Amino acid sequence: MRETDFVSGFARGLKVIEAFEETRQRLSIAEASKLTGLDRATVRRSLLTLAELGYADYDGKFFALTPKVLRLGHAYLSATPLPVLIQPHLDQLSEKAGQSASASVLDNTEIVYIARASQRRVMSINLTPGSRLPAYCASMGRVLLAALPETEARAILSRTELRANTENTKTDVEVLVAEFRRVREQGYAVIDQELEIGLCSIAVPVENDRGQTIAAINIGAPAAHLSAVDMPARYLPLLKNTQQALRLVLR
Amino acid sequence: MRETDFVSGFARGLKVIEAFEETRQRLSIAEASKLTGLDRATVRRSLLTLAELGYADYDGKFFALTPKVLRLGHAYLSATPLPVLIQPHLDQLSEKAGQSASASVLDNTEIVYIARASQRRVMSINLTPGSRLPAYCASMGRVLLAALPETEARAILSRTELRANTENTKTDVEVLVAEFRRVREQGYAVIDQELEIGLCSIAVPVENDRGQTIAAINIGAPAAHLSAVDMPARYLPLLKNTQQALRLVLR
DNA sequence: TGCATGTTGTGCGTTATACGAACAAATGTC
């Protein structure tokens, strides 16, 4: 790609949109400028463009995103076969397990939820398609990282801020890499309250017909309901069934 | 706003992202050019920019969006208080009703789902935050259109393609406007299989503490389970409770 | 093979944008 095949005005604008995610509130021009590192004049032009197009509201002082920006994320969900294909299998899985079931893919150091079937809410945070969690401490993240060559997995870990969300959270790189090996061998990952106290989950990879891991699915359950060690016996058969069914429809 | 306060490169790029939604598949440069009406060279630069930033994959022939674009839509969901505030109430509502509950806002002629609590899937299509439905034939859409001045509601209807999705679908402007009046008086809207055969729903407006309608919530149920005329008696008290609770937290 | 059709990539003159700084207007502080 040549130097001139890059529209920096577009790239800057996308950066401005993402700046809203971090703050959870409306932004002034100066705030957006600080968050993005872009010049105030440039940010102002981007924000005014967003307002002009209806992606943002502007009250003369603050900018706030409008629901129209959901179109952008939805463009992926409806254009990509994966979420659409997975959803019905996830519904079945969730129904049979009586627990929430989700699907996600890896995006750099995080997993991104692409589909979800929730029976009831077990986590304090609200997960919807588009939600992100750090890969190292999520069951689907473990599965997705385990599918990578070890050097790549290490590279991702080195870019990750390994926080101890609970006292159970594994934060040591060598411990995690060893865990990836185990996950690769046994074909599934179990998380015992590493992300949030009271929450356990079990995940398996979603493979296409060439055996490549392209996503992960999991079942999450309250620790009060079932201890982590009991999860494989209870849910692994269901997950494996779904995994097998998906392998046949994914090319 | 001055002429120069608009970044057309940014606006063009956003248009390119949205082009993916319509086709439900990957796009070549020429296809994206046709869909957006932009010059091929321009579209090519935008697509290469998306690829460079990781928002798209490029195999040398076709471009496909990556999960990273979900960040953009999610920037709205996490930055806006409304979805976050509504979600727990929706969960409760859904649990008590034993049916799916959703929340949406109006975006031009369509409603956009901003939160959802699903007990089981009752519709053939998959609804997630970001999903859109035409306002005129959805229960939440009726409620949101009824909250507008009649001239505005008519203006929106005039911009809408009034399709008869089922034999029940109301497509006559005068019939719809009369329906809006009734909805405004009775404070709720009921849809009897106007969107999809077998699906009924009932919606009420979500108002802030100044009485302004800022969103709508609904309960959807299979027609086989409960006829449309029985919905108010069964679900309206629950919806009104949730409406009241939300009024207190929304300023 | 030869022709027609369609697609992608590139060079170039014109036009529009981003940059940085300087100015103006709030905002906060003592």
Add this chain to the structure above:
DNA sequence: GACATTTGTTCGTATAACGCACAACATGCA
């Protein structure tokens, strides 16, 4: 109320993007 600081806006200029035209390549068909 005066000062200091932050924020929003304007402006001239270097630079980058735009759209057109053309070349290169692939594909389909007779």
